[in-house]
Amino acid sequence: MSLVRKENVYVKRLFSLTLLLIIGLLGLFAPIIMPHDPLAIDISKKFLGPSLDYPLGTDHLGRCVWSRMLLGIRYSLGSALIIQIVAILLAVLLGAFVALKRGLIDFLFIRICDILLAFPTLVLAFGLLGLLGPSLKNVFIALIFTQLVYYSRWIRGLFIGMNEKGFIQAARISGTSGIKLIMRHYIPNLLPPIVTIVVLDIGKVILEIAGFSFIGLGVHAPIPEWGMMVNEGKQYIRQHPELMLYPGLAIVLVVLLLNHLASSFKKLGQ
Amino acid sequence: MTLLEVRNIEMHYDQRPRPFMFKRGQEAPVLQKVTFSLQEGECLGIVGQSGSGKSTLGRIILGIERPTKGEVLFQGVNLYETTSKHKKIIRRDLQTVFQNSYHSFNPKQTIFEIIEEPFLNFEHFSKTERQHKVRELLDCVELGRTIDQKYPSQLSGGQQQRVNIARALALNPKLIVLDEAISSLDMILQKHIIQLLQSLQKDRHLAYIFISHDLQATRFMSDRILVMQNGQLVEEIAKDGAYKHPASLELYNAILPSHPRERTMKHKRFCNV
Numbered sequence: 001m002s003l004v005r006k007e008n009v010y011v012k013r014l015f016s017l018t019l020l021l022i023i024g025l026l027g028l029f030a031p032i033i034m035p036h037d038p039l040a041i042d043i044s045k046k047f048l049g050p051s052l053d054y055p056l057g058t059d060h061l062g063r064c065v066w067s068r069m070l071l072g073i074r075y076s077l078g079s080a081l082i083i084q085i086v087a088i089l090l091a092v093l094l095g096a097f098v099a100l101k102r103g104l105i106d107f108l109f110i111r112i113c114d115i116l117l118a119f120p121t122l123v124l125a126f127g128l129l130g131l132l133g134p135s136l137k138n139v140f141i142a143l144i145f146t147q148l149v150y151y152s153r154w155i156r157g158l159f160i161g162m163n164e165k166g167f168i169q170a171a172r173i174s175g176t177s178g179i180k181l182i183m184r185h186y187i188p189n190l191l192p193p194i195v196t197i198v199v200l201d202i203g204k205v206i207l208e209i210a211g212f213s214f215i216g217l218g219v220h221a222p223i224p225e226w227g228m229m230v231n232e233g234k235q236y237i238r239q240h241p242e243l244m245l246y247p248g249l250a251i252v253l254v255v256l257l258l259n260h261l262a263s264s265f266k267k268l269g270q
Numbered sequence: 271m272t273l274l275e276v277r278n279i280e281m282h283y284d285q286r287p288r289p290f291m292f293k294r295g296q297e298a299p300v301l302q303k304v305t306f307s308l309q310e311g312e313c314l315g316i317v318g319q320s321g322s323g324k325s326t327l328g329r330i331i332l333g334i335e336r337p338t339k340g341e342v343l344f345q346g347v348n349l350y351e352t353t354s355k356h357k358k359i360i361r362r363d364l365q366t367v368f369q370n371s372y373h374s375f376n377p378k379q380t381i382f383e384i385i386e387e388p389f390l391n392f393e394h395f396s397k398t399e400r401q402h403k404v405r406e407l408l409d410c411v412e413l414g415r416t417i418d419q420k421y422p423s424q425l426s427g428g429q430q431q432r433v434n435i436a437r438a439l440a441l442n443p444k445l446i447v448l449d450e451a452i453s454s455l456d457m458i459l460q461k462h463i464i465q466l467l468q469s470l471q472k473d474r475h476l477a478y479i480f481i482s483h484d485l486q487a488t489r490f491m492s493d494r495i496l497v498m499q500n501g502q503l504v505e506e507i508a509k510d511g512a513y514k515h516p517a518s519l520e521l522y523n524a525i526l527p528s529h530p531r532e533r534t535m536k537h538k539r540f541c542n543v
Contacts, residue, residue, distance in 0.1 A: 166373035175361050175391035188378040
């Protein structure tokens with residue numbers, strides 16, 4: 001029974017990984033495979049239906065929706081990936097430092113985190129974006145910061161839990177210390193939960209970026225980010241609902257696949 | 271020559287620095303005024319009930335936990351007031367074998383990686399030299415050379431404990447702290463490991479601190495025995511000396527005689543029936 005279930009998890013993981021890889025490659029090679037310039041405006045061709053030339057038709061400014069969707073992968077999935085990787089790397093550095101130092105630094109760190117975590121992530125990011133002004137760079141800064149607060153406190157906890165483990169003490173007695181100790185003993189044992197959470201939260205970050213774009217705090221108009229495309233399409237929801245549907249479905253698909261992948265990691269970890 | 275000197279060690283837990291508003295009341299002491307010394311090549315037994323502070327004392331000697339008061343001198347150098355460079359030199363000579371061998375291995379490392387770790391930190395050996403050294407150590411603790419690519423979970427309890435001993439021996443230490451090192455093994459394995467430890471002691475002129483709640487095994491291993499109760503040293507007994515303190519007698523009386531008839535007699539004597 002358990003064998004069958006485990007194999008099932010492998011199949012599931014392979015499925016979501018393959019689809020995500022295809023989406024990732026489409027995003028990576030978007031400039032080569034795009035049939036049209038996603039920013040080129042041609043009012044004479046607005047609201048065209050799907051055709052061979054325009055696979056998903058055109059939007060209210062006559063821009064190719066398929067090309068915009070492809071380039072959008074970079075802005076949505078790509079940005080979320082970068083935000084998550086930067087946030088988790090910084091969080092591991094900060095969390096490990098605080099967990100191994102302890103003392104007053106740790107005490108202050110926890111209090112500051114508690115204060116920041118009292119606000120919901122999105123509210124905190126809104127506040128930061130309000131201060132910094134709307135742009136893609138500032139979305140990055142705001143989201144990396146909010147993720148960092150959350151992750152570094154969590155990683156500090158993981159590290160402290162490991163501090164008391166017998167093999168950490170044995171390694172210290174064998175003379176291992178500092179960065180070697182972290183790389184040889186802490187990280188290999190903490191990788192499964194960290195990878196699971198990071199993958200799971202990519203979906204959350206995609207939704208947050210899209211949310212910011214939708215309310216006008218994120219990327220600016222011509223950039224084909226998926227949330228921005230939903231925002232632009234909302235004026236024509238009655239006449240051309242597909243303009244909102246395509247990017248909306250893409251967001252749902254990617255987030256679902258990521259959640260699926262993360263849950264398969266979690267099951268294998270158990 | 272004196273190898274280790276422990277002077278007036280005291281230990282209270284919860285010593286983390288806290289701002290004045292968050293201060294807590296001081297906890298009861300775990301160790302009080304513990305003083306003893308150890309000669310080179312000697313085996314010193316430390317016995318006591320659970321919670322008497324034996325393991326805390328072991329961790330203080332190893333330099334893992336800083337005592338609240340007192341000093342630990344290893345070859346005349348204070349362990350807690352020396353430079354980190356000097357501490358690293360002491361680290362070579364001061365090793366340990368833990369009670370729970372499985373938990374003292376990183377589950378993601380192979381036996382080879384576990385035993386080579388001290389070499390990576392202290393020596394500049396090439397990979398082949400390290401392989402050679404690890405094989406020597408495996409021979410030394412009477413383990414097959416083929417197990418070096420296995421993971422700790424694939425070994426039996428006795429094999430794990432031998433790997434643990436091999437790792438402790440890697441740097442040719444002068445003192446090994448054996449903290450309940452054989453308590454989790456069955457009687458036959460205990461005997462094997464004790465024999466192994468004794469032959470290693472003879473070959474390498476090692477000193478042991480043998481921490482245990484098992485008086486019989488300790489008596490068999492040690493040249494001298496210290497008895498602990500509630501964080502204090504209450505008695506020091508030579509190898510063939512008699513127990514006088516109530517705490518030692520209680521430990522002694524807890525040993526079951528091997529024959530059932532003697533067991534009943536001892537029980538009657540002890541309970542004054």
